[in-house]
Amino acid sequence: MSRSRLIFVVFYFTVVLIGAVHLRVSASRVFYRWCKAQVAQDNLKLQLGDKQLKLEHLLNPSVISERIEKEPDPDK
Amino acid sequence: MKTKPHIIGIGLLLVIVFGLLSWRVFYLQYCRADTYLAQSYEGTHAHVPDLPQRGRIMDSRGRVLAASNKVLTVFIDPSQLPHWDDVMETACLLQPILEIPAPNICDIVHEKIRLSYVPIKTGITEQERRAIRQARLKGVGIESKWERYIPMEQLTSHIVGFIGGADDPSSPDKVGLAGIERRYDSLLRGSKGQRVLIVDARRFPIGSDPQRTVEVKNGSSLVLTIDGTIQEFARSALIKQYADYQAESAIAIVMNPWNGAILALVSLPDYNPSEFSKADPDTMRNRALTDPFEPGSIFKPIVAAIALDGGFVGYDEQIYCENGNYAKYRIGEWAGHSFGNLTPKEILTQSSNIGMAKIGQKMGRKNLYEGLRMFGFGARTGIDLPAENPGLLKPTADWSSYTVTRIPYGHEINVTTIQIIRAFAILANGGSPVMPHLVRSVTDEKGVVEQMAKKSNLAGQLIKPEVAHWVVREALTNVVKEGTGQQAALEKWEAFGKTGTANIAVNGQYDTTNYTASFVGGAPAKNPAVVVLVSIRKPNKALGKGYSGGRVAAPVFREIMQNTLTYIEKNQL
Numbered sequence: 001m002s003r004s005r006l007i008f009v010v011f012y013f014t015v016v017l018i019g020a021v022h023l024r025v026s027a028s029r030v031f032y033r034w035c036k037a038q039v040a041q042d043n044l045k046l047q048l049g050d051k052q053l054k055l056e057h058l059l060n061p062s063v064i065s066e067r068i069e070k071e072p073d074p075d076k
Numbered sequence: 077m078k079t080k081p082h083i084i085g086i087g088l089l090l091v092i093v094f095g096l097l098s099w100r101v102f103y104l105q106y107c108r109a110d111t112y113l114a115q116s117y118e119g120t121h122a123h124v125p126d127l128p129q130r131g132r133i134m135d136s137r138g139r140v141l142a143a144s145n146k147v148l149t150v151f152i153d154p155s156q157l158p159h160w161d162d163v164m165e166t167a168c169l170l171q172p173i174l175e176i177p178a179p180n181i182c183d184i185v186h187e188k189i190r191l192s193y194v195p196i197k198t199g200i201t202e203q204e205r206r207a208i209r210q211a212r213l214k215g216v217g218i219e220s221k222w223e224r225y226i227p228m229e230q231l232t233s234h235i236v237g238f239i240g241g242a243d244d245p246s247s248p249d250k251v252g253l254a255g256i257e258r259r260y261d262s263l264l265r266g267s268k269g270q271r272v273l274i275v276d277a278r279r280f281p282i283g284s285d286p287q288r289t290v291e292v293k294n295g296s297s298l299v300l301t302i303d304g305t306i307q308e309f310a311r312s313a314l315i316k317q318y319a320d321y322q323a324e325s326a327i328a329i330v331m332n333p334w335n336g337a338i339l340a341l342v343s344l345p346d347y348n349p350s351e352f353s354k355a356d357p358d359t360m361r362n363r364a365l366t367d368p369f370e371p372g373s374i375f376k377p378i379v380a381a382i383a384l385d386g387g388f389v390g391y392d393e394q395i396y397c398e399n400g401n402y403a404k405y406r407i408g409e410w411a412g413h414s415f416g417n418l419t420p421k422e423i424l425t426q427s428s429n430i431g432m433a434k435i436g437q438k439m440g441r442k443n444l445y446e447g448l449r450m451f452g453f454g455a456r457t458g459i460d461l462p463a464e465n466p467g468l469l470k471p472t473a474d475w476s477s478y479t480v481t482r483i484p485y486g487h488e489i490n491v492t493t494i495q496i497i498r499a500f501a502i503l504a505n506g507g508s509p510v511m512p513h514l515v516r517s518v519t520d521e522k523g524v525v526e527q528m529a530k531k532s533n534l535a536g537q538l539i540k541p542e543v544a545h546w547v548v549r550e551a552l553t554n555v556v557k558e559g560t561g562q563q564a565a566l567e568k569w570e571a572f573g574k575t576g577t578a579n580i581a582v583n584g585q586y587d588t589t590n591y592t593a594s595f596v597g598g599a600p601a602k603n604p605a606v607v608v609l610v611s612i613r614k615p616n617k618a619l620g621k622g623y624s625g626g627r628v629a630a631p632v633f634r635e636i637m638q639n640t641l642t643y644i645e646k647n648q649l
Contacts, residue, residue: 028282035273035281047202049145056140056227061308 121285122273127222127249128266129521131295133236133256135304136339136516140227142236142257147223148205149198150174152181154189156215166213170196173207195219224250226349231307234362235300235341235461235514238349254352254360256298256514258462263518266295294521301337301516301529306330306640310340313635314610318344321615321628327364327493328632329609330640333501333598336510338459339606339640365459368467368490369613372578373410373427373560373625374594375486378499380420380435381547382447385539388439391546392419397430405481407433410577424551425559427575429485436484441472444480450538451499452509453491459512467491486578497609500596503548504572504604506541548572553601563630566599566638573597573633575625580614590614595629599637605644608636 057063104112133142150170157163167181174181174197181196188194200208205218224239226232237255249268252261269292274283310328318326323344330340343363347355361367383389400414401407407430409415415428423431436444448454454469468490470479475488482488494512501510518526552572555561560575576594579586593615598607610629617623 028276028280031283032280043202043205046146049143053140053143053145053225053227056143057225060139060228060231061304062228062231062311065308065312 120274121288122275122279122281124271124273126269126271126292128268128292129222129294130224130239130250130266131264131521132297133264134297134299135232135302135307136300137303137305138299139304140225141232141300141302141304142224142226144222144224146220147198148200149219149221150196150200150204150208151217151219152185152194152196153192153215153217154185154194155192162215166215169211169213170208170216173204173211174200228304228307229348229350230346231304231311232302233346233349234343234364235302235307236349238352240352254349255362255461256300259460260298260515264295264298267293269293296526297519297521297523298515299517299519300514301332301339302341302514303339305643307340307342309639309643310608310636311342311344313632313639314342314344314612317612317628317632321612321619321621321623323612323616323628324614325363325367326612327609328611328636329364329493329497330636331497331501331512331607331609333504333510333604333607336498336501336512337516338512338514340636341514362461362463364493365461365464366492368465368492369592369611370489370578370581371486371491371496372576372592372594373429373486374496374574374576374578374596375489375491376424376427376432376484377503377547377552377574378451379432379439379444379447379484380424380551381503381539381543382444382451383435383439384420384546385543386439386443386447388443389420389435391421394419395423395431395434397423397428397434400430402430402433402481405433405478407481421551421554424547424574425554427555427560432484433481436480436482439480441475441480444483445469445472448483448489451502453489453495453499457492457494457498457512459494460514464494465492467495486576493609493611496596497607500598500607500609502538503544503552504598504607505544507537507539507544509536509538548598548604549601552597556597560624560626561595561597561630563626564595564597564633564637566634566641569599569637569641570601571597571599571634571637572601572604573630575630577624577626589617591617591623593623593625593628595625595633597633597637599641606637606640608633608640610636 130144132140135141152166154163157166163185164178164182167178170176170181171178176197184196185194208216208218226236235255237257238253239250239257240253241250249265252258252264257264270290272285272288273281274285276282310330314326314328326344328340328342329338331338341364345359347359352360384391394417397415397418399416400409400412409429410427413426415426415431418426418428418431420435439447448469454467456464456466479488498510498512502508513529515529517528520526549572552574553570555574556564556571561573564571564573573595574597578592578594579588580590580592581587592611592613594609594611596607596609598604610632612628615623615628622628
């Protein structure tokens with residue numbers, strides 16, 4: 001094998017190795033970011049659920065009845 | 077050729093060494109393979125349990141009656157903070173984030189110093205969560221747990237129920253302990269999942285293992301037949317009268333007579349299901365289902381309908397009512413009234429006990445018993461709530477000679493209010509049996525309907541439509557127009573119904589001071605949209621305001637009916 005061929009093989013082999021490692025690290029990083037995004041999405045869902053429940057509490061018929069009873073009659 | 081001894085020795089040594097190495101490899105690879113595989117697996121994988129979100133319970137208009145949401149709790153693990161100085165330092169760092177003074181945090185930790193989990197604050201905000209994460213405090217963690225919210229609180233306490241600790245003490249899950257939460261627990265709970273992640277040396281996730289991952293299945297949601305607005309009409313009307321008359325308990329039920337759907341169900345006293353552990357157990361009983369009682373006069377239309385349907389009595393037949401004293405059977409009339417000849421319509425309008433006793437005698441034991449069984453008395457209605465009592469209708473073999481004269485006016489029989497309202501629903505819809513029910517449909521977490529409630533109209537016809545129509549449109553409308561139920565009359569619609577003022581039996585004798593005041597009926601008479609039952613137990617007679625069904629229960633019926641029909645009309649439900 002000529003010297004240039006040997007250099008080419010070694011270079012090619014090294015590039016493939018570095019590429020494989022890079023792809024693997026990138027995949028892990030993307031997966032980690034995806035996990036974080038999913039947690040953030042879950043947190044947003046929870047906040048939304050929390051707000052909806054607070055709203056439901058404010059709008060429920062018994063609370064509205066109480067408020068109507070407390071409000072002064074405009075005719076009086 | 078002679079082999080040198082030291083070469084043989086070296087050879088033997090090499091054989092032994094390689095033999096031992098081979099044995100070690102065999103031991104590690106074969107005998108201890110499971111252990112090391114497990115260790116390797118544990119080091120590269122993380123298991124994250126996924127607890128399912130319990131399904132929602134909603135009313136018929138989509139308002140939330142119960143829902144789960146995650147609550148975040150900050151905790152300290154004192155085992156991670158070996159010195160008290162570490163605890164104080166952590167408390168000082170937590171103080172500005174949680175707005176809890178550091179000495180208070182130290183006190184909380186000091187009380188539970190031997191535990192590895194000391195909750196500091198529950199229900200932290202997203203900002204607080206982020207601040208704690210960024211601070212990266214040693215020994216401080218954030219735990220998330222599903223929490224159940226019941227926005228309508230008391231309003232639907234006996235319907236929705238509550239959840240609590242599981243029967244299995246090792247299980248972290250909560251199970252339904254009362255109401256719909258209990259009856260439909262398996263549907264609402266869902267099933268646990270587990271995410272399996274591939275992690276690096278720092279335990280950061282770098283991939284997932286889908287083959288070992290078990291997907292979490294959130295619980296299904298339920299849409300009830302209950303309408304929160306009608307429930308509020310019923311509760312607010314009932315609670316006023318319950319307080320005004322210092323009653324022991326009270327029940328109001330609103331039902332669609334055509335399919336048995338319960339639109340409102342109130343049992344007083346009630347409780348706050350969000351704080352059920354503080355509630356008096358007596359308030360937690362859904363009396364509409366659990367407390368059978370002698371119904372008194374509200375039972376009369378049912379027996380009259382059975383008698384008319386069987387031809388035991390004619391519509392215009394005159395029945396002699398003994399001028400108020402049926403001495404042979406020791407029966408008198410309500411409030412000392414005295415009647416001569418009455419038709420069945422007049423018997424119901426005037427609520428004559430003697431007239432009903434004579435109708436019972438005309439029917440005879442067997443026919444009366446079979447008719448009542450056909451209407452479902454003495455058996456559970458099958459409503460989808462737990463702890464339903466079947467009531468008591470004794471077999472004819474156990475009847476005394478008086479029984480056939482007592483049952484027709486609602487004595488010597490125990491019924492629940494749900495059985496009574498179902499019977500009135502049957503009369504109102506023209507004689508078709510219905511099953512009282514609370515669940516309209518089951519949906520998945522996105523709101524897509526998984527299944528509708530079973531068809532609740534049962535096969536067959538219990539009584540002829542003309543009999544049911546006559547009882548409702550002729551006799552029971554007359555009770556409201558001219559009889560004991562005049563306070564139930566509505567302005568815009570024609571109501572029908574029947575009053576009841578039943579003595580309460582105590583130690584085998586009727587108590588003359590305590591009564592159950594009831595009214596059950598519906599409107600509009602020609603095509604009833606709803607039937608309503610109101611039953612108030614032991615209104616305080618000493619207040620001098622009255623204690624009869626017509627005085628105590630009928631006004632509540634009127635208010636509920638007036639509001640409900642207006643609401644239905646305006647919303648075109």
